[in-house]
Amino acid sequence: MEGTDTGTTDTGTTKAARRGPPLLAAVAVAYAVVQLCCAVAHMDLGWDESVYLSQVDPRNPAAYFSAPRSRGISFLVAPVVALTPSVTTLRVTLALLSSAALYGAFRIWEPLAGRARTALAAALFAGLWITVLSGPEVMPNLWIAFAATAATGCFLRTRAPADTRAPADPRTPADTRTPTGSRNLAGLAASLAAAALLRAPDAVWLALPMLAACAAVRDRRALHTAAVVLGGLAAGGAQWAAEAWVRFGGVTQRLADSSATEGGMGAHPGAGLSAARRSLNGPQLCRPCHIANPSLTHSLWWLLLPVLAAAACALALRTGGRARAVTLLPVACALSLAAPYLLLLDYSAPRFLLPSYALLALPVAGLAAGAVTRLHTGPPRWAAAAALCALLAAHLWVQQGELRANAADARDTTVRYRRAAEGLQRLGLSAPCLVTGPRAQPVAYAAGCASAQTRGNNRSTTEAALARAAHRVPTAVLQDPADGRLPPFARTWHPHPLPGTGGWTAYLP
Structure with a gap:
């Protein structure tokens, strides 16, 4: 070079x-x-x-x-x-x-x-x-x-x-x-x-x-x-x-x-x-x-x-x-x-x-x-250019189909976050508030609340700290049907199904 x-x-x-x-x-x-x-x-x-x-x-x-x-x-x-x-x-x-x-x-x-x-x-x-x-x-x-x-x-x-x-x-x-x-x-x-x-x-x-x-x-x-x-x-x-x-x-x-x-x-x-x-x-x-x-x-x-x-x-x-x-x-x-x-x-x-x-x-x-x-000018070059355009068009056609499918999947997922947040708001959760559990971060943001996790890649607090916070601010625990685990302090809380979320439940005191 x-x-x-x-x-x-x-x-x-x-x-x-x-x-x-x-x-x-x-x-x-x-x-x-x-x-x-x-x-x-x-x-x-x-x-x-x-x-x-x-x-x-x-x-x-x-x-x-x-x-x-x-x-x-x-x-x-x-x-x-x-x-x-x-x-x-x-x-x-x-x-x-x-x-x-x-x-x-x-x-x-x-x-x-x-x-x-x-x-x-x-x-x-x-x-x-x-x-x-x-x-x-x-x-x-x-x-x-x-x-x-x-x-x-x-x-x-x-x-x-x-x-x-x-x-x-x-x-x-x-x-x-x-x-x-x-x-x-x-x-x-x-x-x-x-x-x-x-x-x-x-x-x-x-x-x-x-x-x-x-x-x-x-x-x-x-x-x-x-x-x-x-x-x-x-x-x-x-x-x-x-x-x-x-x-x-x-x-x-x-x-x-x-x-x-x-x-x-x-x-x-x-x-x-x-x-x-x-x-x-x-x-x-x-x-x-x-x-x-x-x-x-x-x-x-x-x-x-x-x-x-x-x-x-x-x-x-x-x-x-x-x-x-x-x-x-x-x-x-x-x-x-x-x-x-x-x-x-x-x-x-x-x-x-x-x-x-x-x-x-x-x-x-x-x-x-x-x-x-x-290629030499004339029919060979035009034929090669046409073949290249056809391949590009076929590739873009396949990509367009994948775009429609993935955009629909992304839309369905994000709509569930918004519906969960709206459900929490209907239950009376308003800022300052706290949401924890699976998918707490996007749902909390849509609801105007803070979020916290006690396990997983976004672990930021402990269950004891969450229990103390629940006495100070309105708190909700999200539960996914695929993850039935609830923190000990929330096992006596009241479950509230969140419509339009595919079975998610919110537990509130």
Whole structure:
């Protein structure tokens, strides 16, 4: 990845490069439209969303914030939550912001990969059902994907502007130069800082291939770039590290607590890969993951993804020059980001691999577009382009079906939370109040109450402390038919079935 200073200035693409159909902008607009039509309407808040929102909501008590979480997504939505409690407003705002972030993150790649290839990569990523469903959700994984895409592009534009520029798109003029200088360094630092703020461990995994690339070059520019990478991590991770010392007794202890919350992070390669395959098309959290594998037609793209990425790398190595770094670095970063979720956990969720999908879409799009452009003009090229469009249409059709199914599942689950909260309010529970038991966090947030747990991943208190609190504030214990256990202090309380929740019961004194 050795780079040479071409003497170009940070002025962006030429006027000729800006002419032509705004392909990437069209993809971003389509992404926004699909979100607004399919993922926003009638979706209440999910479990994790209620935790992140409660941290910055001035109207509700903050839920317990466990060690693995980071506060970046809470900071992102804080201005909206401060202005209005409307969930619909929040969803629409996030849908528009995520579409703009998709455009901004992939726009960095246009001088590196060409306009058509970049737009195709964005379409491949935005067309996934989990990408659409995550757009309006208060969850960090999609935003880490955008930050990772932007950081990798800025790194390449900073390190090797001459070698990595690849205007293979015929519409991109040959004299287009990749911008260099302080703006790309600032973009690299800001993107890594955003990733660290959103999820500090993921940002470290993202930065490892970049630091390795700098170490392989060993020149002054490499040292400068490595310093920027480390500076971005430090700036974004400072809040996480400070909270680790204040709340958990240090960074090492927070990592240990995070591992315990995740069920004990360790070598689980078989279980992690199996869980990722099983949860490919939902549910949104597969823990424990004992469901059947998805059908081949609905998982073929996932099985082919590593094969296509490997083929793109092999072609780039054979081609050499600028294509090598543009292909190898995003693949390396994608593998690094996926490693903890595929190898160290024994459960999975589709959103975990969103950053890897975003990065792998770039070399895959380059491989597909390159196969078309290498053909001679005329019928062969048109036939190859038509076949590529047909494959993309079939893939998007499958993803649209999965989107409808998972959006309906998410809607049913979140509606149950809201109905449980409404049931508690009808029973007279009002702030200040306390809710405990299974699913207490999202139900308590919807009811305007505090939440507490005595067991599980969100354990934040003891049964004795809860018993004392029940004498001071109105308290409810939720019970799920699948979990008949009640704390001793609530066994003499009165049960109240909560209609529309699938059999949940609230116990009140």
